[in-house]
Amino acid sequence: MNGLQISTIFFVVVMMIVTFVLVITIVGKITESSRNVKRREDYIVGKKKEEKKAENTKSQKNNKKQTLSNKGAFTKLNKILAEELEKSDISKKPEDFIIIWIVVTFVPGLLFMLIFKNQLIAPMLMVIGAVAPIIYIKSKQKKRRDTFESQLSDALMIASNCLKSGLTFNQAMDTISSECEEPIKSEFKRTVNEITFGSSQDVALEAMAGRVKSEDFDLVVSAVSIQRQTGGNLSEILDTIAGTIRERYKIRGEIKTMTGQGRVSGIIIGALPVALLLIMSLINKELIMNLFTTSTGNILLLISVGLETVGAIIINKIVTIKF
Numbered sequence: 001m002n003g004l005q006i007s008t009i010f011f012v013v014v015m016m017i018v019t020f021v022l023v024i025t026i027v028g029k030i031t032e033s034s035r036n037v038k039r040r041e042d043y044i045v046g047k048k049k050e051e052k053k054a055e056n057t058k059s060q061k062n063n064k065k066q067t068l069s070n071k072g073a074f075t076k077l078n079k080i081l082a083e084e085l086e087k088s089d090i091s092k093k094p095e096d097f098i099i100i101w102i103v104v105t106f107v108p109g110l111l112f113m114l115i116f117k118n119q120l121i122a123p124m125l126m127v128i129g130a131v132a133p134i135i136y137i138k139s140k141q142k143k144r145r146d147t148f149e150s151q152l153s154d155a156l157m158i159a160s161n162c163l164k165s166g167l168t169f170n171q172a173m174d175t176i177s178s179e180c181e182e183p184i185k186s187e188f189k190r191t192v193n194e195i196t197f198g199s200s201q202d203v204a205l206e207a208m209a210g211r212v213k214s215e216d217f218d219l220v221v222s223a224v225s226i227q228r229q230t231g232g233n234l235s236e237i238l239d240t241i242a243g244t245i246r247e248r249y250k251i252r253g254e255i256k257t258m259t260g261q262g263r264v265s266g267i268i269i270g271a272l273p274v275a276l277l278l279i280m281s282l283i284n285k286e287l288i289m290n291l292f293t294t295s296t297g298n299i300l301l302l303i304s305v306g307l308e309t310v311g312a313i314i315i316n317k318i319v320t321i322k323f
Contacts, residue, residue, distance in 0.1 A: 087211060088140035089183065097133070105129040121281055124274075141213075144183050149216050150249060151184040156220065156242035163235040169224070170195055187212060202228070216245045259319040266315035273308060 081094040090097070109126035155176045162172035170192065177189035187208055194204040205221045223241055227234050281288045291297035 084137055088137050089144055101133045145214055148183050148212050149214050152216055153242040153246040155180050155184055156238045160235040160238040255321050262319040270312050
């Protein structure tokens, strides 16, 4: 075994360790809010059970909780990933998704290294493969949230009509869960089930708001909570909020259309240097290696990364309009 093979094996092992740490860190960051919501739900459900069960049942439940708390990090990660997949409408088991994640992370980079003998592009492909599933999950969640928000005004109109006909708000939510389409159907159904099993209406709605992460629905939750405390005509409040949400959604679409060219320009400008680096490393590897092996090249590379980052931030600020 020559020195090149030893260095290649060492490089692969190091990249696997770095990629694993990177994946664990990123998953922990993007699922922090989900863990907080889940802990709150567990606390509420556990508290309701403690009020209804006898002393021996309490002991059994505490023992069960202790057993669950002693599970390893992989089990907790598996549970968190299952929640993220559920919110993304991805019909995959966490174990299957983790296997796909590992394959996407390591296989392209290792194949590229073995076929083209290029140790420069391989780590880039591994990093891209490690980040790509996370980006995919977040994009699916964003798409689901956008669909939810597009259905919200119609759902509020249904709830308002139910209240006008004499039904309660819980019955109105049950009507929404049976008449509307996904994803708003499943979210309201889950909220109705939580209320049925003992959770309060305010807590269940707040948990739903934590899952969907929608500013429009946060407005609905706040309005319903205030109405429960101060009184008033809830149907009129929902009509007003539905009209507001409908206008906000219309304005959001117009803004998205007007800033579309700027967003596409930002994507192209951001991806062009990386694409040129990959292409040039295939055409003339010795020339590109000067960026990594010489002090002048390192300085130029750092300056390029800095300017690329500043440019991306500026373009994002220009095309992001808050209203």
